Amino acid sequence: MPAAAKPQSSRKVAARSSRTAAKPKPAAKQVAQAALVVGGGVAGMQASLDLANQGFKVYLVEKSPSIGGRMAMLDKTFPTLDCSACILTPRLSEVARHPNIKLLTYTDLEGVIGKVGNFKVRVIKRARYVKEELCAGCGACAKECPVEVPNEFDQGLGFRKAIYVGFPQSTPSTYTIDMESCIKCKRCERACERKAIDLEMEDERVEFDVGAIIIATGYRLFDVRRYYRLGYGRLPDVINAMEYERLINAAGPTQGHLIRLSDGKTPQSIGFVQCVGARDVNKGVPYCSRVCCMYGIKNAVMAKEHNPSTDVTIYYADIRAFGKGFEEFYEMARTRFGVKFLRGRAAEIIEDVRTGKLHLRAEDTETAQPQEFEHDMVVICPGIQPPDDLDKIAEKLGVAMSNDGYVDVVHRYFGPVDTKMPGIFVCGCADGPKDIPDSVTAGSAAAMKASIILAKGGAA
Numbered sequence: 001m002p003a004a005a006k007p008q009s010s011r012k013v014a015a016r017s018s019r020t021a022a023k024p025k026p027a028a029k030q031v032a033q034a035a036l037v038v039g040g041g042v043a044g045m046q047a048s049l050d051l052a053n054q055g056f057k058v059y060l061v062e063k064s065p066s067i068g069g070r071m072a073m074l075d076k077t078f079p080t081l082d083c084s085a086c087i088l089t090p091r092l093s094e095v096a097r098h099p100n101i102k103l104l105t106y107t108d109l110e111g112v113i114g115k116v117g118n119f120k121v122r123v124i125k126r127a128r129y130v131k132e133e134l135c136a137g138c139g140a141c142a143k144e145c146p147v148e149v150p151n152e153f154d155q156g157l158g159f160r161k162a163i164y165v166g167f168p169q170s171t172p173s174t175y176t177i178d179m180e181s182c183i184k185c186k187r188c189e190r191a192c193e194r195k196a197i198d199l200e201m202e203d204e205r206v207e208f209d210v211g212a213i214i215i216a217t218g219y220r221l222f223d224v225r226r227y228y229r230l231g232y233g234r235l236p237d238v239i240n241a242m243e244y245e246r247l248i249n250a251a252g253p254t255q256g257h258l259i260r261l262s263d264g265k266t267p268q269s270i271g272f273v274q275c276v277g278a279r280d281v282n283k284g285v286p287y288c289s290r291v292c293c294m295y296g297i298k299n300a301v302m303a304k305e306h307n308p309s310t311d312v313t314i315y316y317a318d319i320r321a322f323g324k325g326f327e328e329f330y331e332m333a334r335t336r337f338g339v340k341f342l343r344g345r346a347a348e349i350i351e352d353v354r355t356g357k358l359h360l361r362a363e364d365t366e367t368a369q370p371q372e373f374e375h376d377m378v379v380i381c382p383g384i385q386p387p388d389d390l391d392k393i394a395e396k397l398g399v400a401m402s403n404d405g406y407v408d409v410v411h412r413y414f415g416p417v418d419t420k421m422p423g424i425f426v427c428g429c430a431d432g433p434k435d436i437p438d439s440v441t442a443g444s445a446a447a448m449k450a451s452i453i454l455a456k457g458g459a460a
């Protein structure tokens, strides 16, 4: 007879149950049913929405005044040429309106202690000098403001006031005073009917508990001034790809007119220089940035869409059109739009001061011949790098970094969103360059991993 089936004396049973009663079970591990997401680009927004839609509370911390990240700055998106703002704006509103998402913009992560399931987070909400609960985003304040400074959102090509929103769909729509530029004339205060301006506002420390954390801090562009001979920063008609995105955008500084910065004329010939700072062990980074081939081709096609007679050449090392629909898009650029492709690294760009034309010297690597081409405008397509402060964020969270400066993951194949710190996940470009679909996929994956921890938990 199996032991379990042996009849037990009632005395023994009573003794056991009294022992059980005397020794209470350890309390179920308390897991805070909330998550922190650091970074409000497409990846962080996706992670936040996926967690919030499962019923978990999300604190979305974004250091700039608005969520949206780099996608908000783009004109169109490859390979479909969807209008970036048109597909992003509904998502911005969804995040802002979600009852489970606490949006903390213009906020910095100060410190985190604890471990998986029980992290205590401290953030500093920087003073906007405008009360979020009162500001209706009407813009009456900015109309009165006499100070104009370059707008970071437009890559410094357009201007904003000292009291500003960077772009029309800024989320939240609350205005922010840039105190470094403000001259304290108080005209904004007088213009604001809702009395939302508070020039005495101070930074605020906010603390909360979370069970899991997602890092979604994105990327920065490689500083192409390091390639001095390409002329960026010295020659006004040599611009970078993000500046180009803003120039061709209808909501950008030129209302979408593609013009040369030197003389305001429409360029008749444009060169796009790929792989600047990427795949270059000497001056740049050794890895491929994965998005530059496609955004270069997209922008070349957009030049043709703006003005079909423009002569457009892409100077490339290899074309890496690996995603769905990418190869077809590349073919379409060549055959339907007549974009020229020249395999060769650009070595030098010189301005002819008499004509204002740019002379681009490159080696055609298929013929091994040095060549010189003339353009009205050259667009440098920089590689992608981790944000400057990623090492500080990683240190605060105790997560390891990889050799290339991104957040490291436990296993490239089987743990692509798990950092080496349990309970902390990573998505989007915070662990390496990605396009928008891959960033969104990683955002969902990180949310799923975080929700497994939160779902195991007890009360918040």
Ligand SMILES: Cc1cc2nc3c(=O)[nH]c(=O)nc-3n(C[C@H](O)[C@H](O)[C@H](O)COP(=O)(O)OP(=O)(O)OC[C@H]3O[C@@H](n4cnc5c(N)ncnc54)[C@H](O)[C@@H]3O)c2cc1C
Residues within 6 Å of the ligand: 038, 039, 040, 041, 042, 043, 044, 061, 062, 063, 064, 066, 067, 068, 069, 070, 071, 074, 076, 077, 078, 079, 107, 108, 109, 216, 217, 218, 219, 221, 241, 242, 245, 291, 295, 298, 387, 389, 393, 427, 428, 429, 430, 434, 435, 436, 437, 439
């Ligand atoms: C010129 C150019 C054109 C492109 N065109 C396309 C395209 O057409 N199609 C496509 O699929 N991809 C394109 N891309 C790539 C696309 O920009 C990225 O795939 C996408 O932006 C990645 O999203 P993300 O959320 O990871 O990062 P980001 O968009 O960089 O967002 C990160 C967010 O985190 C915030 N943040 C950073 N550090 C902190 C911190 N310490 N604390 C709080 N918040 C922080 C940032 O302010 C930002 O809002 C292009 C890239 C470039 C450079």
